[in-house]
Amino acid sequence: MRQLVIISGASGGxxxxxxxxxxxxxxxxxxxxxxxxxxxxxxxxxxxxxxxxLLNQQDGCEDQVSVMQMDLSNVDNVKNQTKDxxxxxxxxxxxxxxxxxxxxxxxxxxxxxxxxxxxLVQDHMTVNVTxxxxxxxxxxxxxxxxxxxxxxxxxxxxxxxxxxxSLYCTSKSAxxxxxxxxxxxxxxxxxxxxxxxxxxxxxxxxQKIKTSGMSDEETQKAxxxxxxxxxxxxxxxxxxxxxxxxxxxxxxxxxxxx
Amino acid sequence: MRQLVIISGASGGxxxxxxxxxxxxxxxxxxxxxxxxxxxxxxxxxxxxxxxxLLNQQDGCEDQVSVMQMDLSNVDNVKNQTKDxxxxxxxxxxxxxxxxxxxxxxxxxxxxxxxxxxxLVQDHMTVNVTxxxxxxxxxxxxxxxxxxxxxxxxxxxxxxxxxxxSLYCTSKSAxxxxxxxxxxxxxxxxxxxxxxxxxxxxxxxxQKIKTSGMSDEETQKAxxxxxxxxxxxxxxxxxxxxxxxxxxxxxxxxxxxx
Numbered sequence: 001m002r003q004l005v006i007i008s009g010a011s012g013g014x015x016x017x018x019x020x021x022x023x024x025x026x027x028x029x030x031x032x033x034x035x036x037x038x039x040x041x042x043x044x045x046x047x048x049x050x051x052x053x054l055l056n057q058q059d060g061c062e063d064q065v066s067v068m069q070m071d072l073s074n075v076d077n078v079k080n081q082t083k084d085x086x087x088x089x090x091x092x093x094x095x096x097x098x099x100x101x102x103x104x105x106x107x108x109x110x111x112x113x114x115x116x117x118x119x120l121v122q123d124h125m126t127v128n129v130t131x132x133x134x135x136x137x138x139x140x141x142x143x144x145x146x147x148x149x150x151x152x153x154x155x156x157x158x159x160x161x162x163x164x165x166s167l168y169c170t171s172k173s174a175x176x177x178x179x180x181x182x183x184x185x186x187x188x189x190x191x192x193x194x195x196x197x198x199x200x201x202x203x204x205x206x207q208k209i210k211t212s213g214m215s216d217e218e219t220q221k222a223x224x225x226x227x228x229x230x231x232x233x234x235x236x237x238x239x240x241x242x243x244x245x246x247x248x249x250x251x252x253x254x255x256x257x258x
Numbered sequence: 259m260r261q262l263v264i265i266s267g268a269s270g271g272x273x274x275x276x277x278x279x280x281x282x283x284x285x286x287x288x289x290x291x292x293x294x295x296x297x298x299x300x301x302x303x304x305x306x307x308x309x310x311x312l313l314n315q316q317d318g319c320e321d322q323v324s325v326m327q328m329d330l331s332n333v334d335n336v337k338n339q340t341k342d343x344x345x346x347x348x349x350x351x352x353x354x355x356x357x358x359x360x361x362x363x364x365x366x367x368x369x370x371x372x373x374x375x376x377x378l379v380q381d382h383m384t385v386n387v388t389x390x391x392x393x394x395x396x397x398x399x400x401x402x403x404x405x406x407x408x409x410x411x412x413x414x415x416x417x418x419x420x421x422x423x424s425l426y427c428t429s430k431s432a433x434x435x436x437x438x439x440x441x442x443x444x445x446x447x448x449x450x451x452x453x454x455x456x457x458x459x460x461x462x463x464x465q466k467i468k469t470s471g472m473s474d475e476e477t478q479k480a481x482x483x484x485x486x487x488x489x490x491x492x493x494x495x496x497x498x499x500x501x502x503x504x505x506x507x508x509x510x511x512x513x514x515x516x
Contacts, residue, residue, distance in 0.1 A: 075380050110443050111391075111436075112398035121391045122333050125383050129428065133369075133379045140370035161438035161508065170387065170436045177431035178369075180419035185368050185474070216443070250419065 003035040004093040006085075008070070008135065009102030011041030013203035014153060016050040017231035018099055018238065024057055025236075027243040030097060032058040037065045038085065040102065044069040072102055072131040073123055082135050086142040097149040098139050100175070103128045105205045106167030108214045114166070121167065128171035133178055140182070140190075147189050149242065152179040154194040154252055163216035176252060183250025193247055195238050198255035201228035229255065261293040262351040264343075266328070266393065267360030269299030271461035272411060274308040275489035276357055276496060282315055283494075285501040288355060290318040296343065298360065302327040330360055330389040331381055340393050344400040355407040356397050358433070361386045363463045364425030366472045372424070379425065386429035391436060398440070398448075405447050407500065410437040412452040412510055421474035434510060441508025451505055453496050456513030459486035487513065 005022065009015040019039065023032050030037075037054060041047030044067065051065045070081055089096075106124045107114060114120060136150065157165055158172035176194050183192035200206060206228060214220040234255050241247055263280065267273040277297065281290050288295075295312060299305030302325065309323045328339055347354075364382045365372060372378060394408065415423055416430035434452050441450035458464060464486060472478040492513050499505055 075376075079376050110398075111395050111440050112402070112443075114391075115395040115399040118333075118337050118392050118395065121395070122384070122388050125388045125391075125432075126380070129387070129432065130380050130383045133372075133383075133424075133428070134376050137369050137373040137376065137379070140368075141373040144370070158435075161435060161442050163439070163443045166391075166436060166439040166443075169439050170391070170432045173435035174383075174387065174428045174432035177416075177419060178424060178428045181421070181424040181427050182369050184419050185370075185421045185424075 001034060001094045002092065003030050004038065004089055004096040005030050005035055005099070006038045006040065006097070006139075007099045007101060008040045008072070010039035010050050011043045011046035012050070013205075014197050014200055014231050014235060015039075015041070015099065015101040016053070017235035018101065019050055019054055020057060021232060021235035021239050022097075022242075023054060025239045025243065029239065029243055032060040032064050035064070036089070036093070038089075039065065039067045040070045041067070042069070042071050072127040075126060075130060075134065078131045078134050079138075082138045086138055090142050093146065095147045096143050097151070098135070099151050099153065100132050100135065101153040102132075103153065103171070105208050106171070108164045108208070108212045110164055110215050111166045113215060124167045124171060129174045129178070132175055136178065136182060140186070145189070149191045150179065150182065150193075151238065151242070152176070152192075152194045154196045156196050156254060158194070158196070158252070163219045164214040165219070180250045190249075191245070192250050193241065194250070194252040195241070196252060196254040197231075197234040197238070199226050199228045200231050200234060202231060259292060259352045260350065261288050262296070262347055262354040263288050263293055263357070264296045264298065264355070264397075265357045265359060266298045266330070268297035268308050269301045269304035270308070271463070272455050272458055272489050272493060273297075273299070273357065273359040274311070275493035276359065277308055277312055278315060279490060279493035279497050280355075280500075281312060283497045283501065287497065287501055290316040290322050293322070294347070294351070295323045297323065297325045298328045299325070300327070300329050330385040333384060333388060333392065336389045336392050337396075340396045344396055348400050351404065353405045354401050355409070356393070357409050357411065358390050358393065359411040360390075361411065361429070363466050364429070366422045366466070366470045368422060368473050369424045371473060382425045382429060387432045387436070390433055394436065394440060398444070403447070407449045408437065408440065408451075409496065409500070410434070410450075410452045412454045414454050414512060416452070416454070416510070421477045422472040423477070438508045448507075449503070450508045451499065452508070452510040453499070454510060454512040455489075455492040455496070457484050457486045458489050458492060460489065
């Protein structure tokens with residue numbers, strides 16, 4: 001079986017952890033030996049580091065992992081690059097997994113404070129919602145007849161509104177629903193999961209949470225006192241869920257769920 | 259008490275029905291006599307018709323109702339026009355209501371079919387999510403110290419995924435969450451409601467549902483057999499909810515709820 005794994009936001013954090021975990025899992029769903037990995041990232045240097053880690057972990061060959069620089073804030077680029085990518089791999093694989101991981105946290109301000117720079121709103125929706133939608137649409141159109149898995153990296157905040165998190169809550173809610181509709185549209189050859197990885201240590205998001213000084217004291221306090229989990233623990237949990245393969249299509253599962 | 263009511267998507271359908279209902283309600287919350295109405299619409303001619311209906315209904319004066327042409331697909335225009343509008347009315351009123359009604363239904367196709375014209379995705383998110391966010395942000399920043407009401411025209415599809423409705427479901431889910439966060443950020447001087455008006459007769463959306471021929475037969479059948487309700491009945495119900503003023507801040511209420 002020839003397999004393809006595409007990971008967005010693979011330059012670090014959860015995307016990198018997932019690449020390392022899914023390729024090397026106890027139950028090897030996507031071992032490097034029969035899987036092509038495509039790592040998408042805005043920062044090409046960091047994404048190449050993920051590639052090196054992946055190859056070193058399994059003594060893989062150079063051409064088993066491809067890296068593509070992709071800036072999700074440019075819709076035309078996302079469209080053209082994704083088309084080129086998928087055309088190249090169309091008809092070659094028997095099974096394919098897409099991890100929609102890339103995303104931006106957005107400014108941690110009150111909605112009225114965001115009026116100071118409203119371009120942020122458009123940028124945030126483009127990166128987190130529109131680009132993800134475009135990638136999904138092209139992915140589903142390309143791989144109609146083979147087995148597919150789509151995992152959306154979701155968040156508890158897709159359903160829980162929180163002060164100063166309007167951009168993030170709004171886009172995560174949109175993405176959750178987007179994947180629920182996709183699950184409903186495909187009764188066969190597609191598994192869809194909204195995975196909530198929990199509050200992760202050592203990601204760009206954690207860094208921003210800790211340093212940004214939210215206007216809302218209560219929220220800032222909640223995040224400052226939170227226990228963060230490692231990206232590899234959370235990625236392992238996701239691999240276990242995919243391996244068990246008993247989740248309801250389109251459902252949301254949190255790291256902390258039993 | 260001097261009041262201001264701003265209605266987006268006021269060229270017809272629910273926007274028009276709400277303008278006529280809220281100004282003329284049994285319990286007159288926003289009578290024309292002490293309320294300035296600002297009607298926003300893409301189609302200036304139809305929006306002017308709403309103005310005429312509103313004035314005729316209550317023998318109002320020309321300057322009690324303003325009409326502004328606003329195309330929500332152009333973010334820069336939305337930003338600049340909304341700023342100009344709000345600057346003009348800042349400091350003049352004691353209470354203000356914003357009805358976020360404008361919205362586009364989007365193409366009723368499967369997600370993979372939307373790959374044929376991906377520009378639709380960006381346009382849809384801009385009109386339905388980004389522009390609404392921008393208007394809310396500027397509105398909240400301008401009217402910090404006075405009593406405010408924001409009503410989002412939501413939909414059952416903000417929480418129920420449906421085949422061929424990915425754009426609509428995604429953007430309605432985003433908007434619901436956006437208004438939930440806003441409600442959470444403001445403990446005082448703001449009431450926020452997500453109102454689900456039900457399936458409405460005689461709107462652009464109804465027209466499109468009936469004529470578009472969705473790829474998904476099951477969904478098409480469900481919508482073809484649906485009982486549609488009048489925009490004025492639904493607008494009256496919303497006015498009753500606002501008049502009773504007992505709803506939980508940020509909650510979602512459907513036309514069919516008790």
